[in-house]
Amino acid sequence: MSNKRILVTGGAGFLGSHLCERLLNEGNDIICLDNYFTGCKNNVKHLLDNHSFELVRHDVTTPYYAEVDEIYNLACPASPPHYQHNAIKTMKTSIYGAMNMLGLAKRTKATILQASTSEVYGDPIEHPQTESYWGNVNTVGIRSCYDEGKRASETLFMDYHRQNGVKIKIIRIFNTYGPRMNPYDGRVVSNFIVQAIKGEDITIYGDGSQTRSFQYVDDLIEGMIRTMRTDDSFIGPVNIGNPVEFTMLELAEKVLRLTTSKSKIIYLPLPQDDPHQRQPDICLAKEELGWEPKIQLEEGLEKTIQYFDKLISL
Ligand code: NAD
Ligand code: UDP
Numbered sequence: 001m002s003n004k005r006i007l008v009t010g011g012a013g014f015l016g017s018h019l020c021e022r023l024l025n026e027g028n029d030i031i032c033l034d035n036y037f038t039g040c041k042n043n044v045k046h047l048l049d050n051h052s053f054e055l056v057r058h059d060v061t062t063p064y065y066a067e068v069d070e071i072y073n074l075a076c077p078a079s080p081p082h083y084q085h086n087a088i089k090t091m092k093t094s095i096y097g098a099m100n101m102l103g104l105a106k107r108t109k110a111t112i113l114q115a116s117t118s119e120v121y122g123d124p125i126e127h128p129q130t131e132s133y134w135g136n137v138n139t140v141g142i143r144s145c146y147d148e149g150k151r152a153s154e155t156l157f158m159d160y161h162r163q164n165g166v167k168i169k170i171i172r173i174f175n176t177y178g179p180r181m182n183p184y185d186g187r188v189v190s191n192f193i194v195q196a197i198k199g200e201d202i203t204i205y206g207d208g209s210q211t212r213s214f215q216y217v218d219d220l221i222e223g224m225i226r227t228m229r230t231d232d233s234f235i236g237p238v239n240i241g242n243p244v245e246f247t248m249l250e251l252a253e254k255v256l257r258l259t260t261s262k263s264k265i266i267y268l269p270l271p272q273d274d275p276h277q278r279q280p281d282i283c284l285a286k287e288e289l290g291w292e293p294k295i296q297l298e299e300g301l302e303k304t305i306q307y308f309d310k311l312i313s314l
Pocket of ligand 1: 035037058117172173176
């Protein structure tokens with residue numbers, strides 16, 4: 001059991017709610033900050049009775065003060081339709097949010113972890129992506145508010161570390177899925193499952209040959225916590241993802257089979273700057289964290305389908 005005061009920004013979101021639950025179960029005191037843009041109280045309502053859990057409505061673009069030992073900075077919309085909905089706000093959340101939380105870490109001497117993303121690699125030319133790859137990112141496209149916001153926050157983390165000695169950790173999360181994803185946030189796993197359950201058309205963007213490597217949420221949370229607990233000399237960035245790569249057509253076929261749905265696949269235009277391929281090299285995570293993903297796609301999809309089945313039948 002550990003007994004730390006831990007701040008989780010974006011704690012009422014998909015990943016944040018799983019992280020809060022896990023840290024709370026380990027005996028820590030949790031402050032969960034969220035402005036409920038893409039997250040909701042419902043995601044953490046099962047934690048509210050625990051007196052070690054505090055839920056605070058707060059926007060990370062403004063400063064927040066509390067005495068804490070660790071900060072997990074997850075606040076930021078993550079699905080393309082949501083982060084493009086107010087692109088300027090997305091950039092503000094990434095940059096001001098990082099600065100405010102880094103300032104707090106500096107004052108309290110807390111260790112702070114940034115939930116960065118595989119999007120820092122953009123539409124990668126190097127494959128699979130190692131942490132030393134600098135990426136191929138469009139600065140002026142519709143995904144740039146998110147990609148460049150996350151890249152700038154990595155820069156801020158490094159500069160607070162070099163200039164002010166702040167204890168930082170940076171993880172680059174690859175596509176993660178699981179229960180408590182917002183069913184309507186437009187990400188591919190939730191879209192396909194919800195469409196299949198409802199018997200609606202499965203919407204593949206482009207010809208479905210683009211790839212992603214999907215990681216189940218429990219694996220991610222384990223990798224994230226292990227990174228936070230490394231000694232101060234390890235700061236990352238470290239890729240946290242499942243290296244098994246699938247095309248979107250393969251994903252659609254798997255979802256159709258696992259849901260025994262009669263939905264048919266339709267093809268819609270590919271959004272601008274949609275990366276063609278994505279696969280993490282996880283050698284660093286294996287070496288430094290002794291971590292690798294344990295839950296493969298079919299098993300994770302089954303758990304996620306069960307969750308959405310229940311949610312949709314409510
Ligand atoms: P999510 O949208 O479910 O969670 C984000 C949370 O942040 C939400 O609860 C939202 O309300 C909150 N938020 C947004 N702007 C805020 C603000 N200004 N102030 C306070 N709270 C704010 O998404 P998620 O999938 O849980 O992602 C969590 C983090 O992980 C994000 O930073 C995201 O960029 C990163 N990430 C996720 C994935 C993934 O596949 N899920 C991949 C790479 C990186
Ligand atoms: N995608 C799709 N159909 C959908 C939603 C997404 O084919 O209904 C595609 C999307 O174009 C992308 C991939 O699935 O190529 C992953 O999309 P997602 O938004 O989940 O994540 P990201 O593009 O940020 O990796």
